[in-house]
Amino acid sequence: MMKNLRASRGKFFIERLIAEGEHDRQDFKYTISDARKIARSLSAFANHRGGRLLIGVKDNGTVAGVRSEEDIYMIETAAQIYCRPEPSVTFHAYKANDEGAQVIVAEVAPSDIRPIYVQEDDGSQKAYIRVADENILAPELLVRAWRRQNSPQGSLLTLNAVETTVIDTIAASVGGMISSEQLIRTVKASRFTIEEAITKLAAIGTVEFRYHGGEFMLVLKDQSEAIG
Structure with a gap:
């Protein structure tokens, strides 16, 4: 969880990741507001080759910084409550600019057992796959x-x-x-x-x-x- 994460110096590392843009193994998230929507990202990455969420980065690549540790709780909720089986997600915090803004990198491991399903709000279970910079229904x-x-x-x-x-x-x-x-x-x-x-x-x-x-x-x- 964020309160237990110690931010490492990572300005140039984060800059390199951002320079890659969003692709089949990377997604930018300014903030996390919908656990089920994030569950779809986790499913898509886990069913693909794995991937990472850069939390605190806007869609245009601007570093805004993580605004609340609730973002981390939301991802944990997405993995534990809305994904079946639960995907493996690890968190790393980095100081991403000279002002001390922190970016959290949430690494999603590729699943050894697929599919990873998402419990949708209508009660159905759906699996997603990452294609370019999109999460597509498999x-x-x-x-x-x-x-x-x-x-x-x-x-x-x-x-x-x-x-x-x-x-x-x-x-x-x-x-x-x-x-x-x-x-x-x-x-x-x-x-x-x-x-x-x-x-x-x-x-x-x-x-x-x-x-x-x-x-x-x-x-x-x-x-x-x-x-x-």
Whole structure:
């Protein structure tokens, strides 16, 4: 918690981080006012490759400094109350300018067991993924692939005819990518069978999800930059 954090000199370190801008592993937060909204950031980072929140930094990169230790309590609440399972978050305080303004860096570790869900206000549980500088709702098939990775069947590598056809269809698609709905319309099999094939291929790392043009597309791993 902030009251137990000893701020280290970190002006140049924080300047270097801010110079990176907001990206898939970094987000600026001037202040923390909504625990559930922060829970979505924690979920997105933990389901991705990890990331960090720079608390006390405005969206334009200006150091404002942490205004209240409630910001730290709010993040802890987000992790403990609104995330399932709880993601790992560590805090470090830095003196970020000559006036002594403090910036808190909240480091979110990548989760070994995905997905990390957020308990939404309507009672539903949703998983998020970090894409560039946004927290995006993870598609259901990606969530199913994550769950499959946690089970013994997730490592099965033998492919059936439909799974092979799915791979061939993705490879032959324009730009090497295709939406799951396009794939379902193209491959001659039931929706259930094709969705199971996508889930398995994503779980074993053959197929990946890429966010493109406002939707998640399926690509083969060697043609993709992975998002998760």
